[in-house]
Amino acid sequence: MTPLLPTSAATVFFDGTFSTPRLAHPEGVAVHADGSVWAGTENGDLVRVAPDGSAVEPLGSTDGFLLGLAFDGAGNCYACDLRHAAIFRYDARSGALDRFASGGIVVPNYPVVDEARGHLYVSDSFDFNRPGGGIYRYDLATGEGGLWTSEEMQFANGMAMAPDGSGLFVVESTAAALSFVPIGPDGAAGPRRRVVGGLDVVPDGVLVLPGGDLIVSMYEPSRLYRWSERSGLELLIEDRQATVLAHPTNVALLPDGHLVTANLGRWHLSKVDLSGLE
Numbered sequence: 001m002t003p004l005l006p007t008s009a010a011t012v013f014f015d016g017t018f019s020t021p022r023l024a025h026p027e028g029v030a031v032h033a034d035g036s037v038w039a040g041t042e043n044g045d046l047v048r049v050a051p052d053g054s055a056v057e058p059l060g061s062t063d064g065f066l067l068g069l070a071f072d073g074a075g076n077c078y079a080c081d082l083r084h085a086a087i088f089r090y091d092a093r094s095g096a097l098d099r100f101a102s103g104g105i106v107v108p109n110y111p112v113v114d115e116a117r118g119h120l121y122v123s124d125s126f127d128f129n130r131p132g133g134g135i136y137r138y139d140l141a142t143g144e145g146g147l148w149t150s151e152e153m154q155f156a157n158g159m160a161m162a163p164d165g166s167g168l169f170v171v172e173s174t175a176a177a178l179s180f181v182p183i184g185p186d187g188a189a190g191p192r193r194r195v196v197g198g199l200d201v202v203p204d205g206v207l208v209l210p211g212g213d214l215i216v217s218m219y220e221p222s223r224l225y226r227w228s229e230r231s232g233l234e235l236l237i238e239d240r241q242a243t244v245l246a247h248p249t250n251v252a253l254l255p256d257g258h259l260v261t262a263n264l265g266r267w268h269l270s271k272v273d274l275s276g277l278e
Contacts, residue, residue, distance in 0.1 A: 001235040004226065005276050009237055010244045013037070013260055013271040014053040021045045021058050022267065027249040028069040028079065028110075029262040029269060035255050039262055039269060040066025040079055046090060046097060049269065051255075060097030062088050068110030068123075068158065068250055072140065078120060080108040087111060087122055087138070101143035105136050110158045110205075110250070115140065116165060117187060121148065123156035123170060135159070135170065135181060135189065149181060149189045158205030158250060163212060169195065171203045171216065178206060178216055178227070196227050205250040207259070217248045217261060224248065224259070224272065237272060244270055 014037070016023020021041070028040040035051035044062035046069075049055070064083030071077055075092035078100065087108055089100035102108075107125035114121060118140050124147070126133025131152040138145035154175035159168050167182035167190070177197040182190035195214075203225075205217040215236065216225045222245040223238035239245035247265030254260050259272040 003223075003235045003237050005237040005272070005274075007237065007239055007244070009273045009276060010239060010270050011273075012244060013269045014049045014056065015268045016047075016056060017267040019056050021047060021056070023047065023056065023269070024267060025264050026262040026267075026269065027067050027264045029250045029252050029260055030069040030071055030077065031252045031254060031260065032071060032077075033075060037252070037254070037260055037269060038069055038071075038077060040069055042066075044081065044083070046077065046079055053269075053271075059090060059095070062097065067108065070111040070113050070120075072113045073115055078111040078113065080111055080122060082107060087120070087143075101138040101145060103136060103138065103144070103146045105147075106133060108136070109156065112159050112161050112168060113140070114161065114165070117183075119187075120145075121159065121168060123153075123159050125155045125157060125173070126153075128155055128174060135168065149192070151192055153179075153192075157203070158217070160206045160208045160214070163208060169206050169208065169214065171199075171206050173202050173204060173219070176200050176203060178203065178214070196233050198233070199225065204248070207251045207253060209253065215251055215259065217251045219247050219249055219264065222247055222265070224251070224261075245272075246270075 044064040064081040067080040077090040086102040124133030134149035137148035155173040157171040204219040222242040224236040246263040248261040
């Protein structure tokens, strides 16, 4: 499969190799309403990178290992923590980073905010070698909640809400697939369906573009796919040397239309210029 974009379309957005704090193997990345890029590290550091990638500032630390990030409309940031098996919330007003929810989740991986329904959905990866977990749902006001789905998943990972709010796209990493879990009229999880398979070897994150196309980031090999109803699965870009795109995990959209990716394999964030797409 020939990539739609050359490798040169990916560049380093922010190099945190020697920054303070160091951007140590970032997995989570999210774009704030002000254009800044927030990321989490293997040390539990939550950091804010300036919109132009010129500087970084620390916002707090869980002393854990941060995975996926998501914002609500008030600018609060929800961060999944592997070490603590919990979701933390950074309060936009106070600047405090505190434990928000757990509710039995084993490996909280990625959060999705659903303010229309007052919920936070979080994927539980459970175990890389056996099915389990699924998607947890928590009350945005209280943090109370528990397992929402009834079907075991194969390392539920990155997620994204459908544009019409009808359900969640969820990456199942060890199934090398992207699935969809509908949200019923009563708020219950419907039976999941397979959207696309064959995402060899380990897909990680998913993003819905404004036009409805999906971007799937691959932890292994270091590449991004685009999927749409009209064209199916297309290889968007790859980095065979895994240096600029270095095991990309989560992906987000910058205000200028570029993609920004976290790179669990290195110490930087990358951006991908999509202007060369038809």
